[in-house]
Amino acid sequence: MQSIAMQYHHPGCGDVYDSRILQPPSELPARSHNNSLSPYYLLNNGKKVHVPWCAIARDQPAVEVEDGARLNARTCTHRHVVVLRALNTDGEWVHGWFAKRQSNLLERLTKRIVIQIGVVCSSERPDSSLLRLYPDAWYSRDPMDFETLAVIRFERKHTLLTEVALRAREETTKEKCKPSRRPTRNSTRTTAKRPREETCTVCMEESIEFSPKRCGCKTPVCDKCMGSMRGLCPVCDRGVLNAHFECHCCNSVDDMSNSGFPCITCGQGVLCYACYRGFEECFACDCIS
Ligand SMILES: [Zn+2]
Ligand SMILES: [Zn+2]
Ligand SMILES: [Zn+2]
Numbered sequence: 001m002q003s004i005a006m007q008y009h010h011p012g013c014g015d016v017y018d019s020r021i022l023q024p025p026s027e028l029p030a031r032s033h034n035n036s037l038s039p040y041y042l043l044n045n046g047k048k049v050h051v052p053w054c055a056i057a058r059d060q061p062a063v064e065v066e067d068g069a070r071l072n073a074r075t076c077t078h079r080h081v082v083v084l085r086a087l088n089t090d091g092e093w094v095h096g097w098f099a100k101r102q103s104n105l106l107e108r109l110t111k112r113i114v115i116q117i118g119v120v121c122s123s124e125r126p127d128s129s130l131l132r133l134y135p136d137a138w139y140s141r142d143p144m145d146f147e148t149l150a151v152i153r154f155e156r157k158h159t160l161l162t163e164v165a166l167r168a169r170e171e172t173t174k175e176k177c178k179p180s181r182r183p184t185r186n187s188t189r190t191t192a193k194r195p196r197e198e199t200c201t202v203c204m205e206e207s208i209e210f211s212p213k214r215c216g217c218k219t220p221v222c223d224k225c226m227g228s229m230r231g232l233c234p235v236c237d238r239g240v241l242n243a244h245f246e247c248h249c250c251n252s253v254d255d256m257s258n259s260g261f262p263c264i265t266c267g268q269g270v271l272c273y274a275c276y277r278g279f280e281e282c283f284a285c286d287c288i289s
């Protein structure tokens with residue numbers, strides 16, 4: 001019996017495993033690259049870098065600072081702060097505070113303004129999410145400046161989304177050119193041995209579709225059930241079925257149904273559902289981790 005190496009014990013989630021042990025879901029949920037980027041942008045050496053919607057952690061209410069106005073603690077209060085988030089090289093979210101200009105330019109606040117806004121905010125609105133959830137990256141000991149990190153992340157996202165859009169366009173063209181004849185199901189299936197009908201121990205249905213299991217045990221589980229259990233054996237892996245799995249991008253820990261989705265670059269099923277929806281990459285493909 002091949003046992004699965006346990007990753008670690010999480011005080012809230014119990015046992016946490018590497019999501020690589022999961023088979024990818026047999027049908028991937030739909031996702032769209034359309035409207036992934038917001039109209040807000042940062043400037044990188046004079047070049048616009050659009051901010052993905054998923055990188056905006058806080059933007060309410062939409063109050064803008066006039067384009068020409070200087071940013072200081074008088075022109076910019078906690079109501080003007082837009083918080084962006086980005087994964088650092090350790091796969092942890094870090095946040096940066098920005099002021100939104102009328103032109104949709106997001107401008108990084110200096111540490112001095114951040115402190116002043118924080119002081120006023122903590123006396124006027126002590127329960128503000130700004131202070132509780134999104135402390136500015138000036139206070140983290142990250143070696144990389146937040147804006148540098150954000151620009152790398154957002155430019156990479158732009159490249160990935162462009163590739164996704166290109167592939168989608170190619171696929172529609174291919175689909176149009178393809179002859180209408182579709183291969184009939186199971187017509188090309190070749191089986192070395194004559195399939196024997198057996199009862200699946202999970203659904204109790206008679207079936208002939210039993211692929212070899214990773215654990216190697218002889219418990220008959222039909223392919224359909226194996227698929228819905230994401231390749232885990234109901235006997236050998238029973239302790240894992242209710243466990244949690246770690247995402248190789250954002251390090252979040254989630255149950256089986258929200259884990260094991262493919263990385264946009266290498267295709268390995270190691271991401272959580274949210275990262276899959278956001279066309280993210282695993283740390284093996286990450287250019288800066
Ligand atoms: Zn079954
Ligand atoms: Zn087994
Ligand atoms: Zn994730």
Ligand SMILES: [Zn+2]
Nearest residue numbers: 263266282285
């Ligand atoms: Zn990858």
